[in-house]
Amino acid sequence: MGDRARRRRLGPLAGLVVAAVVAAGCMGGGLDQGESQQPAPQDSGPAQASPGARTTRADGTTSVAEFKQDFQDAVGLAEKYWTAQFRASGEQFRPIRRVVPYSRAGEVSCGGQGLPRNNAVYCSAGDFIAYDVNWSVSAFREIGDAFLFYLLGHEYAHGVQVRLGIRYDFTIQQELQADCMAGAYLGDSVRSGALTLADGDLDEFRDGLLAVGDDPDQPWFAEGSHGTAEQRSEKFFSGYENSLKACDLG
Numbered sequence: 001m002g003d004r005a006r007r008r009r010l011g012p013l014a015g016l017v018v019a020a021v022v023a024a025g026c027m028g029g030g031l032d033q034g035e036s037q038q039p040a041p042q043d044s045g046p047a048q049a050s051p052g053a054r055t056t057r058a059d060g061t062t063s064v065a066e067f068k069q070d071f072q073d074a075v076g077l078a079e080k081y082w083t084a085q086f087r088a089s090g091e092q093f094r095p096i097r098r099v100v101p102y103s104r105a106g107e108v109s110c111g112g113q114g115l116p117r118n119n120a121v122y123c124s125a126g127d128f129i130a131y132d133v134n135w136s137v138s139a140f141r142e143i144g145d146a147f148l149f150y151l152l153g154h155e156y157a158h159g160v161q162v163r164l165g166i167r168y169d170f171t172i173q174q175e176l177q178a179d180c181m182a183g184a185y186l187g188d189s190v191r192s193g194a195l196t197l198a199d200g201d202l203d204e205f206r207d208g209l210l211a212v213g214d215d216p217d218q219p220w221f222a223e224g225s226h227g228t229a230e231q232r233s234e235k236f237f238s239g240y241e242n243s244l245k246a247c248d249l250g
């Protein structure tokens with residue numbers, strides 16, 4: 001990456017797109033649990049482990065197929081990461097069951113609710129991550145490829161919270177912890193050599209996080225609150241720099 005011209009293009013539109021990903025889009029653990037809901041069949045196969053170190057790819061023209069592959073790489077990296085974390089505590093990690101790209105509203109449902117377009121979610125009811133692929137590709141082209149790792153890391157963290165039985169009273173607590181866990185997943189992966197960031201990728205995280213903050217007037221306790229840009233950046237980078245001990249996993 002390191003394409004400065006591209007990063008400078010991050011404007012209000014990009015902000016809006018990302019805000020939708022995380023604010024409206026990320027339903028996190030909020031959807032009802034316990035119901036066994038299968039996503040509609042899709043062409044995403046089982047996630048594959050990331051083969052060795054990878055470098056985030058240069059931006060530029062990105063096809064839907066390339067995007068799906070990059071997303072799948074990020075999933076593989078997250079599986080490897082969380083498997084190792086759980087193993088270190090003597091626990092076995094069960095990877096999130098599926099990652100499902102979709103392109104039409106209602107094509108995939110979660111707990112009986114059809115997912116709208118322009119969305120990315122972790123569905124606890126069926127234990128899967130689903131994302132609108134066309135819309136995600138647009139965001140990816142606009143913002144850059146490193147931010148895809150943040151997005152996946154955040155949604156994946158919601159699945160880990162469910163596995164750990166973490167359920168806060170307020171969405172903001174759940175969301176900021178997921179930001180911290182996404183930061184830890186990325187920072188630790190860089191430290192272990194499993195992921196190599198290109199110049200400018202950290203700025204991309206910073207720019208992206210600044211774009212996804214809640215409106216400053218939104219009450220922190222409101223349902224769906226994710227945190228201000230400052231809170232989100234602080235949590236993400238404290239996870240990135242200090243690993244999971246920064247994330248209050250108990």
Ligand SMILES: [Zn+2]
Pocket residue numbers: 022026027028154155158175178
């Ligand atoms: Zn979330």
